[in-house]
Amino acid sequence: MSVDVVILGLGYVGLPLAQEATKAGMTVLGFDINARVVESLNSGKSHVDDLSDGDIADMIGAGFRATTDASEIRGAAAAVICVPTPLSEDQGPDLRAVIGATEAVAANLTEGMLVILESTTYPGTTDEVVRPILEKASGLTAGTDFHLAFSPERIDPGNEKFGAHNTPKVVGGHTPACSERAAQFYGRFIETVVRAKGTREAETAKLLENTYRHINIALVNEMARFCHELDIDLWDVIHAAASKPFGFQAFYPGPGVGGHCIPIDPNYLSHNVRAKLGYPFRFVELAQEINATMPAYVAHRAQNLLNDAGKATNGASVLLLGVTYKPNIADQRESPAVELAQKLGALGAKLSYHDPFVSQWKISDVDVLRVDDLESAVAAADLVILVQNHKQYDADRLAEIAPRFFDTRGVTKSDKAYRL
Ligand SMILES: NC(=O)c1ccc[n+]([C@@H]2O[C@H](COP(=O)([O-])OP(=O)(O)OC[C@H]3O[C@@H](n4cnc5c(N)ncnc54)[C@H](O)[C@@H]3O)[C@@H](O)[C@H]2O)c1
Structure with missing residues (x-):
């Protein structure tokens, strides 16, 4: 059976995406380098919070299958990369998983394929890291022989209101035709697709979203300290301020920031600004310091x-x-x-x-x-x-x-x- 899409990386991001694509009637193949994840999915067991074992059974019933064999990517109409982007030891981007997944696609790239990167990363990754790997291994050219796009993942695990299908999806293609092809692909199972000018804009949009949260959380975390000293109830302050129907969004202090989007991702942007331009992204660095x-x-x-x-x-x-x-x-x-x-x-x-x-x-x-x-x-x-x-x-x-x-x-x- 021909595969409509291969999803590389079957974690918090890749698996819900595979579910939505399956629900839309697509033939979905999951690819992961972790054999345990692949085996457990093929035996009907979920390892992420948002999907139950019943959901996996439904997906399998609709033709979903997982594999560790990269050669199965060949012939798929599309490949979506959803692998982790952690920090390296020096707190810079660690793109090893993105590079590994891209190499798996590159070795099996065929003419007409659509390749999308979803992993959160610094601006330029799709064009400067992913594209050369794909083009070199295949001898094909992005935008001419195959389509290439970046589409940031915005999933919010545990959110009961917004899931993959009703969270607008930003896409930015290597060329306008690449954007169009990626928009058509997501349009089959996501309600709203927003076209960014190109891959760099789509990459930066995701980092702006995360940095915005990071900075605003740092703002209230810093206020929590002095409000305590001044005997001001900051929670009441936020409640009062949030009554303004425009120009204010409530953020809340807490014991620190966790997950990936807030403590890790803004580093991709600040590290990139420093590496490429030689100066700091001061807001991010300050927020990091306060939240940490x-x-x-x-x-x-x-x-x-x-x-x-x-x-x-x-x-x-x-x-x-x-x-x-x-x-x-x-x-x-x-x-x-x-x-x-x-x-x-x-x-x-x-x-x-x-x-x-x-x-x-x-x-x-x-x-x-x-x-x-x-x-x-x-x-x-x-x-x-x-x-x-x-x-x-x-x-x-x-x-x-x-x-x-x-x-x-x-x-x-x-x-x-x-x-x-
Ligand atoms: N979890 C979230 O809430 C969230 C939200 C938005 C964006 N993101 C971003 O999405 C990306 C993926 O995050 P996640 O939370 O799904 O990670 P995850 O750790 O839950 O899953 C990633 C999966 O990728 C697999 N993998 C690693 N290297 C691989 C390779 N070379 N080829 C194929 N598979 C490989 C791992 O085995 C794992 O199963 C990250 O860039 C993250 O920043 C995550």
């Missing part, structure tokens, strides 16, 4: 709360509620809970955690005990810190039964809670 210090700030506030109660942190029992980076999902990437636990552990706190989404939590340098009986653990701890507000938590009730309850998410109304 939040776990230490929360640990410091926790220490003060214990101190106010005549307790030393050394030997105090501290219970962390919610250790994932976002509410209601299991994703722990870059979760600030790790650094918070390490800081409190270094101060001698006896740590435990509760998280309905995390059955095992192993972090270096500190032992953290898992608790299952939430209410009795909350009542027994010297200090409870709400790190992530999962829907299972009735924070006001927990604040009532805890000896001391530190709410880093601003969700409690109870006078008994201390808010960030």
